[in-house]
Amino acid sequence: MDGMKTWYQSKTVWGALIAVGASFLQMAGIELGQDVQADLADIAVTLAGVAGGLLAIYGRIAAQSGIGGK
Numbered sequence: 001m002d003g004m005k006t007w008y009q010s011k012t013v014w015g016a017l018i019a020v021g022a023s024f025l026q027m028a029g030i031e032l033g034q035d036v037q038a039d040l041a042d043i044a045v046t047l048a049g050v051a052g053g054l055l056a057i058y059g060r061i062a063a064q065s066g067i068g069g070k
Contacts, residue, residue: 008048015041 007013018040022032032040 011041014044
């Protein structure tokens with residue numbers, strides 16, 4: 001599984017979600033340009049990575065058992 005990434009680390013997934021959201025906004029009369037959508041996808045990937053890292057740190061601190069071998 002080397003080279004694999006989770007769904008929330010994928011710019012393609014975030015780009016698709018933002019494109020769907022932009023379509024809904026367009027129906028409401030709000031238009032997002034392609035450059036804004038690309039920037040939002042970059043921000044979403046960055047925030048997802050930060051959230052994942054913070055969750056991992058929290059999980060390690062809150063864990064009841066230690067890390068290590070025998």
